[in-house]
Amino acid sequence: MxxxxxxxxxxxxxxxxxxxxxxxxxxxxxxxxxxxxxxxxxxxxxxxxxxxxxxxxxxxxxxxxxxxxxDYNEEMRIEIQKAQIPEDIQPEVGQMLQLRGEDGGATTVTVTHITDDTVTLDANHPxxxxxxxxxxxxxxxxxx
Missing domain, CATH: 3.10.50.40 (Chitinase A; domain 3)
Known part of the structure; x- marks a missing residue:
C-alpha cells in the first residue's frame, strides 16, 4: 500500500x-x-x-x-493608549483586531489586557x- x-x-x-x-x-x-x-x-x-x-x-x-x-515572542506584544483605538471599537480581552501597517498590510492581534488608559495587543499566533x-x-x- x-x-x-x-x-x-x-x-x-x-x-x-x-x-x-x-x-x-x-x-x-x-x-x-x-x-x-x-x-x-x-x-x-x-x-x-x-x-x-x-x-x-x-x-x-x-x-x-x-x-x-x-515560540512565543514577547516583542510581538505592544501596549497602546486607549485613545489610539477608533471610537467605534470597544476593546475586550480576547477580542481579535486587525492593524494596518504603513505598507497597507494587515496584522491580526489579540487584546490581552485592558486598563483605564491602555490596551495590550498581542500579534503572536494564539x-x-x-x-x-x-x-x-x-x-x-x-x-x-
Missing amino acids: AQAKNGDTVKVHYTGKLEDGTVFDSSLERDPLEFTVGGGMVIPGFEEAIVGMKEGESKEVTIPSGEAYG LAGKDLMFDLKLVEISQA
Whole structure:
C-alpha cells in the first residue's frame, strides 16, 4: 500500500489538543483537511507527521512549538493608549483586531489586557509557544 510522500495530495481527519487535553480544533464534524504534502499549507510538524503514513492509518503525534506556530515572542506584544483605538471599537480581552501597517498590510492581534488608559495587543499566533498533540487519520492519498 502506498505511503504519503512530498507532492501527494492527502485528506486527513485530525483532532488537535493542548497538553492539558483542551481540544483547539478538529475536522471530525466536517470534511477532512485536504492539502499537498510539502506545499507549506499546514504547519511543518503536521506535514512531517503525514509523510510515510498509509491510507486508513491513524496515529498520535506531539508537535513541539518550534514545528508548529513558533515560540512565543514577547516583542510581538505592544501596549497602546486607549485613545489610539477608533471610537467605534470597544476593546475586550480576547477580542481579535486587525492593524494596518504603513505598507497597507494587515496584522491580526489579540487584546490581552485592558486598563483605564491602555490596551495590550498581542500579534503572536494564539497557539505560539505551545506544544500541540494531534490524533491523525490519513483518509486518502492522491499520488503525485
